[in-house]
Amino acid sequence: MSASADAARSSEAPLFACEDIRLDLGGRSILHGISLSVRPGEVLGVIGPNGAGKTSLFEVLSGRLRPKSGRVTFRGEDITRLPLHARARLGVGRTYQTPVVPDELTVGQTFKAARQAYRPYLTRFDAEYGAELVHLHVDPDEPTARLEAMNRRKLLLACLLMRRPPILLMDEPAAGLINSEVDEIDHLIRMLSKEMNVAIVIVEHRIELLETIADRVMVMDAGSVIASGSLAEILEDPKVHAAYFEGPGDGAHA
Ligand SMILES: Nc1ncnc2c1ncn2[C@@H]1O[C@H](COP(=O)(O)OP(=O)(O)OP(=O)(O)O)[C@@H](O)[C@H]1O
Numbered sequence: 001m002s003a004s005a006d007a008a009r010s011s012e013a014p015l016f017a018c019e020d021i022r023l024d025l026g027g028r029s030i031l032h033g034i035s036l037s038v039r040p041g042e043v044l045g046v047i048g049p050n051g052a053g054k055t056s057l058f059e060v061l062s063g064r065l066r067p068k069s070g071r072v073t074f075r076g077e078d079i080t081r082l083p084l085h086a087r088a089r090l091g092v093g094r095t096y097q098t099p100v101v102p103d104e105l106t107v108g109q110t111f112k113a114a115r116q117a118y119r120p121y122l123t124r125f126d127a128e129y130g131a132e133l134v135h136l137h138v139d140p141d142e143p144t145a146r147l148e149a150m151n152r153r154k155l156l157l158a159c160l161l162m163r164r165p166p167i168l169l170m171d172e173p174a175a176g177l178i179n180s181e182v183d184e185i186d187h188l189i190r191m192l193s194k195e196m197n198v199a200i201v202i203v204e205h206r207i208e209l210l211e212t213i214a215d216r217v218m219v220m221d222a223g224s225v226i227a228s229g230s231l232a233e234i235l236e237d238p239k240v241h242a243a244y245f246e247g248p249g250d251g252a253h254a
Contacts, residue, residue, distance in 0.1 A: 012039045013076065015199045016092070016167045021060055021070035023053075030056050031067070032223045040166065041197040043189065045204055045214030045231075049244055052220040054203045055097070058171050061201070062094040063087040074167070089118055093165035097172045099152035101144040107155060108140030114159035122162055130162030134188060150181045157188070168192070170202040174209060182209065189213045207231070207244075219244065 014037035023031040031053050038044045046054055059065040061072060063084040071080045074090055088094070102110055111131075115122040131137075136154040138147065147155060153173065160168070173189070174182040190213055192198040204210055210217055211231055218228040221243035227234045234240050 014038060014073075015040050016061075016072075016074050016201070018057075018061060018072045019070055021057065021072070022068045023056055023060055023065060024068050025056065025065075030223050031060070033070070034220070034223075034225055035070075036201070036218055036225075038167070038199040038201055040199050041193050042216070043193045043200045043202060043214050045202055045210040045217040046220060047204060047207060047210065047217060047244070048220035051222075052243075053223040054220055055171060056223075057220070058094070058169055058201075058203060062092065062169055085118075091163070091165045092167050092169065093160045093163070094169045095153075095156065095160065095171060095173055097175050099149065099156050101147065101152050101155060103143075103145040105144055106140060107138050107142050107144055107147070110144055110155060111140070111159065111162075114162065126162040127158070130158035130160075133161050133192075134158045135184070149176050150184075153177070153185070161192075165198065167199045168201070170200060172203055172205060174204070174206070186213055207235075 017035070017037035019035045021031050021034040022029070034053075034057055036044060046057070048054055056065065060067050063079070063082055063086070067080070071078050073079060074087070074092060079087055079090065082090070084094075102113070105113065111127040115124075115127055134154040134157045136151060136158050138151055144152070144155065170189075174185050177185065186209065189200060189202070193200050193213075202214070214231060216228065217231050217234050219226050219234055219237075219240050226239045226243055227237045
């Protein structure tokens with residue numbers, strides 16, 4: 001990206017943000033005051049060792065869990081009290097670590113269900129648009145249960161993208177994929193952010209995957225943000241080394 005595009009982006013208001021999020025689960029304090037923001041077309045990577053609180057944070061951002069305090073905003077509006085489906089309707093898209101497809105449906109039926117999940121109902125052209133974006137080329141009569149991991153991910157992404165969400169929360173979108181498929185997901189993320197101006201917050205375990213896609217990286221450990229900045233900056237940070245590379249298992253979680 002050019003320096004002028006960078007400057008223009010940094011002066012834009014955040015599209016999606018959270019401030020000072022605190023969350024308790026099972027009587028334990030899990031998130032201790034997390035804040036983040038992302039602008040249109042920007043990719044924010046979230047990393048951290050196992051149990052850092054990344055998925056819990058996503059549950060709060062997407063509306064599955066209500067925080068004890070703090071707020072979540074979309075286009076400047078407070079959406080903290082809106083449930084998951086209401087946020088989805090506003091355009092907050094979420095993907096999950098495990099691509100769970102509706103096993104009893106075919107690909108075509110899944111697209112139809114997604115088109116008619118809520119109003120405005122979408123057309124077949126919208127579904128085709130979603131499928132084209134992710135390069136999903138499967139028979140509509142194929143049962144979703146028979147799809148391999150990559151095509152499951154593509155189907156779920158196509159169903160999300162046909163609604164043209166301005167923000168995507170992606171929880172380890174490359175989990176369980178082989179290298180060539182990871183490259184394809186990388187390419188899609190770059191295209192969505194840089195060509196279609198979608199804001200993306202992405203949880204990723206493998207730091208090397210963030211190198212090509214993330215504009216900024218935020219590192220979590222034990223429910224707090226311990227560093228944020230460019231990937232190069234955070235890799236220099238001793239706190240990040242201690243938490244991420246010198247944890248139990250000699251960095252096995254990195
Ligand atoms: N329902 C729950 N009740 C109690 N504690 C929970 C619950 N869900 C998660 N936790 C705890 O919250 C902490 C953060 O978990 P979380 O899954 O958010 O971390 P994570 O960074 O996503 O980890 P991973 O990389 O392993 O997915 C962990 O200590 C976990 O044991």
